[in-house]
Amino acid sequence: MIKFGIIGTNWITQQYVDAAHATNEWKLVGVYSRTIEKAKSFGEKNGATKFYDQIEDLANDPEIDAVYIASPNSLHFQQAQQVLAADKAAVVEKPIVANPTEWEELYQTLEAHPKARLFEAARHLHEPNFQAIQKQVGELELVQGATLTYAKYSSRYDSYLAGNEPNIFSLKFAGGALQDLGVYLAYDAVAWFGMPEEVAYFAQKLRTGADGKGVAILRYPEFDVTLNIGKNVNSELASEIYGVKDSIVMDNAAELNQVEYIDAQGQRTVISETPDDNPMIAEARDFARVINDPENEKNATDYQNWLEISRNVNKLLYNLRQNGKIYFTNEKEED
Template identity: 55%
Template sequence: MIKLGIIGTNWITQQFVEAAQATKQYQLTTVYSRHQDTATQFAEKNGATATFDDLNAFFSSDQFNTVYIASPNSLHFEQAKQAIAHHKNLIVEKPAFMNQKQMAEIQRLLDQNPDVLYFEAARNIHTPNFHAIAKQLGELKTVSGAEFTYSKYSSRYDKVLAGEVPNVFSPKFGGGALQDLGVYTVYDAVTLFGMPEEVAYFPQLIRTGVDGKGTAVLSYPEYTVTLNFSKISNSHMTSEIYGLKDLIEIDDGGEIQHVNYVDADGQRHVLGENDGTNPMIPEAQDFARVINDPEKPQNQKDYAYWRQLSVYVNKILFNLRQDAHIFFVGEGEKVIGDQRD
């Protein structure tokens, strides 16, 4: 049984905890929050026995061996370093880290501590529907491009319109559409098509200084992949992977609840449907499989692949921000710019 500690008590943490418990492979034991009352409430609701409002004391606890980090984006790096120093496996909510310098440091620490396992929680690529997409993609005779869209209006944008700066739209905390919904679409592209040759990003900036929505273009040798994402508007546009006369049709690039193959005659063939279960269960199962049996050859192969994907996605996200001249607090253009290549 994996003893789980968590950082963050928001809705996504609740969803992951429920997914983890549904696998029967995890036991939530420990909760950290900046506010003791919040930690206690979350622990009582979910069956944890230990709570902390001091991060050093939390990581020093022997009541958990794996930590799920779902704090604001800008805090992931330092918390991940603490986890590694205390030999805790870490599951970091996407996006794992802000830039290539942070990612390189984490990879160095992981290499020095091979007993620690690291996972980026990008739930979409672990789902059965995503695997169905990948399988059908391999059967296309020709691939001529793709478009992935994932746009959902955030209730936090109401606060921006009211003059506030919530974390998810704050440059201090690494917010913005690319760093949130955009991550899923970048994972779609990199997992299915590999690393692009060039990237470009065309953001719509909002008052807080981050991107509320945007379009990214990833250039491959024979086609382009376009990513559309927004936290300030809704979209019901489907995502598509193009063959010649045929295509793969996806409801959106994040949830991936409905997937069809549309043949050359326009006939739809269902590849995958939403089964109504918690969408984070597949990733929780995958992570548990590796944590529980890290020496199994297939698990080692999968782990190395997921870890490399995380590095690739981090690089693309960083380069997209560089292209659009989007910098977070503490990231000077002169300093960060040296890391692009």
């Protein structure tokens, strides 16, 4: 049983705790929040017995094996560093860090602490329907491009419209549509097609400087992939991957609830399965098997593959931001 702690007490943390407990591989022990009262309020209802208002105390607690980090984006790097340096597993909500420099520093910490493990909680990468698409892409005679859409109105946008600056729309907290919903589409592109040769990001910026929505173009040697991303609009558009006369159609490039392969004759075949009610169960199960048996050949191979995809996704997101001239607070502009 993996005894874990959490940083962050929002809805996504609750979803991960529920998923982790559903696997019967994890047990919540500790909760960090800025106040002990808030940590207790979240933790006691979920079975936790330890509460912290200092991250160092959580990271260095010998009873804790792993820490799930769901704080604002700008805090991920420092908090993950503390967890890894304590020889623990860090499960970090996407996006794992803001830029490739931070990512490589985390990797150096991993190398210095071989017992530690680092996971980016990109949940859909671990789901069967994601892997079914990846398999079907490999069976296409020729890939001629894709259009991937994920646009979902954020409840925090109402606060923005009221004149506030929520974390998710703030450059101080590494926010914006690309850094949130865009991570799902970046994972799709990197895992299914590899790294593009050129990128462009046409961002619709808010008064905070963060992007509320945008369109990214990823240019590969023989095709382009378009990413439609938004946190201030809703979209019901399907996403598609184009073959020659065939295609793969998904209801949503992040949720992946329904996926069909349409052959050259127009025959539709459902290649998806009914997903878990909690979409984070698959990742919690995958992370658990690596933590519990890191020397197993398949587990070790999968872990290294996840790390490499995470590195490339981080690089892709950074390149798109640079092209779109979106710079986080204290981040230098490139010439």
